[in-house]
Amino acid sequence: MEKSVTVRAPVNIAVIKYWGKSDENQIFPINSSLSATLNMDQLCTTTTIASSPKFTQDSIVLNGKPDNIQSKRLQNCLSTIKSLALKHQTVPQSFISQKILITTSNNFPTAAGLASSASGFAALTFALAKLYNLDVNSKTTDLSQIARIGSGSACRSLSGGFVQWHKPNASLGVVSNATQVFEHTHWPELIILICIVNDKQKETSSTVGMRRSTDTSDLIVLRDLVTQKRIERITRAIKEKDLPAFAEVTMKDSNQFHAVCLDSYPPIKYMNETSWEVIKMVHKYNDSKNAVKVGYTFDAGPNAVLFLERKDFPDFLKCLLWFFPENNNNNKVAKEKTVYVQGGEKQLVEQVRKEQLQEVKMEGMKRQEGVLRSILVTSLGRGPEEVLVSQDGKGSKL
C-alpha cells in the first residue's frame, strides 16, 4: 500500500521561557512555559512522508540533503507513533512495517538563526500521525507529548495561538504536554516582528546550554516559582488583550532567561551588541510614549522578536527603520533582490517605506546601518495542518 501525506507546522516563540530539563531522556522541563505560535505564511516547516512497499530502508531528506534517519530523537518519535498505530489498529500491521521516506524543508533559511527544530519535530509528529491514521484530536493520542521527546519546545508547535507547555505534575503522573490557552483569532491586532541580526557567531546549542545552566547556575532554582506567577499574569494579560502587561512580563522573562545563562559556568551569552541596541531602543520608545507599546524577547540567539499592536505598527516601524536602516553598501543588483521588511502587513509597510525617513531623536541611540539583515512582519497563527502539494513542490492548505 502506497501512501503519502504532506503537512506544515509552525514556529513558536516562548514569552515565558523554557530553560533546563529535570529529565534529559523524557525531556521534562524544570518549569512550565508559554509561547505564541507564529503564522505559517511567514515561517513554517513542510514535511512529506511517503510509505511504499518498494522502499528498502527508512530515509530522510532535510532541506534537499540526505540526513541521519537514525537520530535518537527522530527514532523516539517514529517508534512511539508506530506503537500507537499498532495498539489502536489504525492501519494494517503490514503498512506499519513498510519503509518510509521523510522529506522536510523550511520556508525560511536556516542561516536566519531561527530555531527550526520546534517546527521540524511538530511537522514530523503531525505527519506521522496522519500517515498512520491516528486521531490527532484525541486526548489519548497526545501528539504534543510525542513531539516533546523529539525536541522539547516542539510540543508547543502542535497548537495555534498561545500555548502552554506544562511541566510534569506529581499529582497527575508523569505527563508533560502542551495545551492551547487562546486561539490565534483571539488577538488579531497583535503584530510580531522578527529582527534578524547580521551575525554569524557560533553559539552554544540549547541542549548544551540548558545542561550547563541546570548543572551550574544557582539562580535557575528560582525559575519554577517565578514562571508559575508569570504564566498566571501573562495569561490574564492575553485574555484582556492588555499589551503593556503582556509586553512587560515578556521582556522580564526574556531578560531572566539570559540572566540564568550568564549565571552558568562558563557563562553563556546569546545576545550581542545589536540585540542590546534593540532592547535600548524599545525601552526608549516606550518611555517616549509614556506607555509600554512594544515588548521584546530573545531566544538562544541574537535575533529580537517584538510584540506590538497594529495601531502602533507604522509609527514604531518608522523608528525601527530610522535606527536600523538596511545596508546601502549593497550593489544595485543585490539591493533589488533584497526585501528588507518581509512578511505580512504589506500595505502598512509599503505606506511607511514610501515616506521619507524622518529623523528620530533618542538620547544615547545612534543609527546603525546593516546590523539587521531583515525585519520579518508576522502574527499569531494556527497549529499544524495537512496540505496539498502543488506542482512547484509548495504546499497549500487542504
Added chain:
Amino acid sequence: MEKSVTVRAPVNIAVIKYWGKSDENQIFPINSSLSATLNMDQLCTTTTIASSPKFTQDSIVLNGKPDNIQSKRLQNCLSTIKSLALKHQTVPQSFISQKILITTSNNFPTAAGLASSASGFAALTFALAKLYNLDVNSKTTDLSQIARIGSGSACRSLSGGFVQWHKPNASLGVVSNATQVFEHTHWPELIILICIVNDKQKETSSTVGMRRSTDTSDLIVLRDLVTQKRIERITRAIKEKDLPAFAEVTMKDSNQFHAVCLDSYPPIKYMNETSWEVIKMVHKYNDSKNAVKVGYTFDAGPNAVLFLERKDFPDFLKCLLWFFPENNNNNKVAKEKTVYVQGGEKQLVEQVRKEQLQEVKMEGMKRQEGVLRSILVTSLGRGPEEVLVSQDGKGSKL
C-alpha cells in the same frame, strides 16, 4: 592653629560582589562582600586636608577643580568625624570649628573608568581622622563604618590585603563594618591585571543600578545565601593560596552579579563585546592548560580585572598581547608617549615585550587591535597611610 595632613588610600576590587542596599541612608548592603585591596603604587587617591583660622569657609578641590563641599555623603563623613573628635576631646573645640580645605586627586585618569569613589572616601575619612587626632586603630572609632556612609565600598579600602565587608547582623546590632581577612603580604605571588577597555558608553551609575536591581530583580533574593557560601569558600582558597578555587569563585560571582543586573527592569548591561572577548579568552586559556590559571571579575563597567600567579604571568601576558594588541594606528609621537602595559613587574613585562609576538591559536578567538586602551599590572597592597608631600606635590610614605 594651622594643621595639614596628607594621606593616600587604595582602590579595592570585589571578588564577592556588593550589589544592593537594605538601607539607602545607612548604606547597609543586602549581602556581605569580599575584596582585594590594590597596590597604591599603581592606583590611589591622595588627599590633603588643611585647617586654618584664616579659612572663611569649607571647600574641596577634586583633581584640580573646585567641587561641591555640600555633598550629603561628604557632609555625613565630616560631621561624624567631628562629633567623635568632640566626644573624645582629641583636639581643642576651637580647632574643630575651624574651616578646612580638602584637596584630592587620583594617580589614575578618571577616564580610565575605574571606580574612584571607594579610594576617594577612604582617603577622606582617613585624612579627617588624622586631622582630628582620632585613633585610627581603635575599635570604637571604626573608620570603615564612617567611610561606608560616604560610599559603600569605600569601607573595604580602609584595610590592605583581602577585606570583608559584613552586612548588618541583627544579633550584633546595627553595625556594618569592614575587616581585614588576610594581609597583602599573605599572597605575594598574586598578580592582578586591569584591562582597560576602550569604550566611552555612558553607564548606569552603581547607585541607580543597585536601586533598580533591589526593586525589580527576582533573582537578587538569592544573593545573600549564595555570597555567604562563597565567602567561606574563597576565604579558604585565599588561606591556602589555591588559585584555581579562588579564580573560579571570583568568576562565578562576577557573572552572577551581572546576571542580577540583566534580571533588573529595564535590564542593566555593564560588560561589552570586548569584556566578553576577555571572558572567552580566559576560559579558553584555562582549557588549554587543563587548569584554572586565570580568573576574571568585572565591576559596574566593561574593564576586566584578572587574577593569576607570577609563574604564569609571562605566558599569559603573551597570549593577552597576541589577542589584544595595542592600536598601531597611533602616530609615532603618541606611540612614544603611550605605555601599553603599565605598572609593576617591569622586568617580566620588558622581557615579554622584547620577544617577537608568537601566534596563539584558540578556536573562535580573533585578534582585535586597539579594543583595550591599556593593561595595568598590579598586586595586593596595604591600607591607607599618611604621607609626606614633596615639592612636586606628590606624596611619599612617612
